[in-house]
Amino acid sequence: MSQVQPFTTNALLDVSGDFPVLDQEVHGRPLVYLDSAASAQQPAAVIDTVAAYHRNDHANVHRGVHTLSERATEAYEGARDKIQAFINANSRREIVLTSGTTESINLVAQSYCRPQLKPGNKVLITQLEHHSNFVPWQLVCEQTGADLLIAPIDRRGQLDLERLQELMTEDVFLLAVGHVSNALGTVNPIQDIVGWAKQRDIKVLVDGAQGVPHMAIDVADIGCDFYAFSGHKMFGPTGTGVLYGREALLDDMPPWQGGGDMILEVRLDGTVFNDLPYKFEAGTPNISGVIGLGAAIDYLNAIGMDRIAAHEHVLLEYMMGKLSDVDGVRLIGTAESKTSVQSFMLGDIHPHDLGTILDHQGVAIRTGHHCAMPVMDFFEIPGTARASLAIYNSSDDVDRLIAAVEKARHIFA
């Protein structure tokens, strides 16, 4: 990995012009945004779609006979169809709209697991998980008396796949595993993992927050039972997210939240719930956000997820090579299969100080534990500096990063 790959420039995209926010200076230098793993920027197409919706079409959905309400409903439900196609789900009934990955995972923990888990049952997660795929399972295990098992990782930041399989015993009710690690960029062999789980009749939730923005996702192919992701990581609005769930499972689950839209009939003595996916969508949804997410998917489809994956692959290799050439840099997360993210340390400089110094040169990275404290514990570090890539980054961005890191090294020399 420390050798820089030859530069296959025709694999690189050049779309930064589509993203208005990138066209600015920070502390007198052109902004280099390397924090897309935390939240991605929006193309003008998304910003404008949301604004146009509010300028022309807004109304509450589902319950209106008037024209604006019809338009809003059509746009909102149209976005659901786009999401379904984007991840190749069987049916729009399998696409539950949530406020984000976190809510999607909590929904499964509370609505699918909580009523079924018993003391002695097990929920299996891994040490790579983001807190959002960690704490909901801690909570539901506490609530039910089930045990939480945590599959270990190795020094490169990869799952120990043998240990993982050993932990998949028959008393494991559900495996919750990330597709891509947000702290390290590790891409897990998700199809294999799901296959092993299926052999043992273990249900699988995949946290796809960092998968969807970077590669073509096919939930049918993956074979998982649930797949959770967020709009704001894939160039869409904050406050939007998706829970894909297999219809048979969703059908049997009780609703999670109660409220408008998730019922067919409310009587004083009981309630008849609505069909899928509405049973899980209580209250007025994030209408404009979901419509914006639809626009983000249109944008990604127009470029093509395969081209996006190729672009990021080339850039990541370049960034890893360049970074490891810097004196004192130690890469954290060097898995065989990776995408878009590189964590690193520079000497004994605290990542937080590094972040400030880089920011002063216009380079935005994230520093800290990245909501993955168990990963930090494993490496016995308080946090890392993390540069993460997206479709709008270029090799120039990487060069600016490297120059800024060199300067930080100099300051703290």
Added chain:
Amino acid sequence: MSQVQPFTTNALLDVSGDFPVLDQEVHGRPLVYLDSAASAQQPAAVIDTVAAYHRNDHANVHRGVHTLSERATEAYEGARDKIQAFINANSRREIVLTSGTTESINLVAQSYCRPQLKPGNKVLITQLEHHSNFVPWQLVCEQTGADLLIAPIDRRGQLDLERLQELMTEDVFLLAVGHVSNALGTVNPIQDIVGWAKQRDIKVLVDGAQGVPHMAIDVADIGCDFYAFSGHKMFGPTGTGVLYGREALLDDMPPWQGGGDMILEVRLDGTVFNDLPYKFEAGTPNISGVIGLGAAIDYLNAIGMDRIAAHEHVLLEYMMGKLSDVDGVRLIGTAESKTSVQSFMLGDIHPHDLGTILDHQGVAIRTGHHCAMPVMDFFEIPGTARASLAIYNSSDDVDRLIAAVEKARHIFA
């Protein structure tokens, strides 16, 4: 009520020009939007604030050291401060940001009530409630074996206050009551109700979804324990909401959802939760939505809630008078104290047909059960036609409504 009040025109606002969506034709007629109780429109100031945020400042909040993240955090937390001031909460720690009223109420049901409710305890609600203040209590009562009591209403659509007080026995754990009925416009005497409950040591949640947009709200004055409302009903973005909770109660509540941002520390063997209000805000929040909500509050403050209330009072009186003059119209909801909403029936025309015919004349109203089936059951009707008013409506809008209703009467004569 059937006498039209003299027209005090200087009480009326004229702000429809601030709302771009209103400047359009529907079916060849200028749009008259009388569906704000379902969802209000946004002033350009809100639309532009959200777009500008994404064009200039977006990043994930709370965890970043770089400039965009600092700006986003400041704007997001600044909006929280505006909300606090707007409803006169004691502390920003009491302002929990949610995805809407529905989520706010579910949070209280699941995090405050579920761990404490026991068989034999009671939760008290009323027959006026929106499904979002009904179903969460049905669910938590089912989960815990507690009983759900429902206080009755009278023919005018007012709470039977004597019965309500009788139902406030000491085994009632919590009273959940709306501030303003979305179906009928009834304004409940919320301070009295809270006072009675406090005497009996009953906790009170107020569903303020229809209160906040129409009058100055002072939670300290009201004295309730929880107050829930939605951004999209108050000219802000969908996917945003607020749960005000008294700090002492929130402090003692376990978190509801698990995830990023709501923890201080995640260890393999347990977790230390974050301070208020973050303990209840798991995952990336609806950053741009909340910032837009802040802009909506700025907009409302600039006009002044008292002027807004006065404007709507005059218009509602005018609308009620005009409507009841139409042959065959029967007003549903004629409480002593009302705001902004009028439900009605026209002969035996089904409201749904009425809605379609009005829409064809450019007049947008809502028809159906308004997520308040228990209210419809009480009046033994399948639904109503509902015209609801907001700051941007005028007496012309009311006149257009009346003309359209007359035409419908003609068609179905």
Added chain:
Amino acid sequence: MNTVEAIDADELRDLYRELILDHARKPRHFGKLESATHAAQGINPLCGDKLHLYLQLENDVIRDASFEGSGCAISVASASLLTDTVIGMKTDDAIHWFDQVTDRLTNESANSDFDIGKLQALEGVREFPSRVKCATLAWHALHSAIEQRSTPASTE
């Protein structure tokens, strides 16, 4: 009644045709069917339309049908027309009609080879997306009743 004259928009006239208004005002086969062997409920959460459809099946033939409930003009007329249509029909044929009618009411470019008779009067709903559900509700209930599903049919 000056219905047609009073409506100035063609589309509205297309929706509220005489035949529809007539069936809405005087629904046929309205009431509970005491001899029913099959039944289903249809709920339209949009506007609170709610109807019960009753079928008396004998050797896979619909001997009798009726409905009760409340709904808008479109859904009541649709239920009324449905009962008129399916009485005497084999269940297989009724399911075929279900497919054809729902297709015709939702799909601009639906194949019109199959003659849906009087039910053509409902085609005006295609211009009113939010009303399509009213027009198809009874048909979904029919489908459920024949298949004897236990959960209420809904048009969502």
Added chain:
Amino acid sequence: MNTVEAIDADELRDLYRELILDHARKPRHFGKLESATHAAQGINPLCGDKLHLYLQLENDVIRDASFEGSGCAISVASASLLTDTVIGMKTDDAIHWFDQVTDRLTNESANSDFDIGKLQALEGVREFPSRVKCATLAWHALHSAIEQRSTPASTE
């Protein structure tokens, strides 16, 4: 070390003053205090700064103080400066210092009548909103320790 020359922005130079870097590299009173009577933990969820502050109180006087943990240059230097400052102080005075210091580090227009001595070196953080929490973390822990609160202090 060419620290100052290497930083081209005044603000950065203001943040990473010599004194700060010195205390960050060689923190004073670092380690667990065996004679501690009071202690508190400070956590900054932003970047994972985490420190334990130990106090040995005798008749409301801070006889000794120390800290352990890991943090960025700012939070470590701040903790180091804090221990240097409060040893020998009455707890009431330490709380007064807490008020003064946190005010000075967060508030542009803070009253500067009170001399916070070496701690002035931290004032550069005012230009770095996200770093203010690093600079005040130890002070919040001090406050908690004196008040013997059981939950970890945080700067949120």
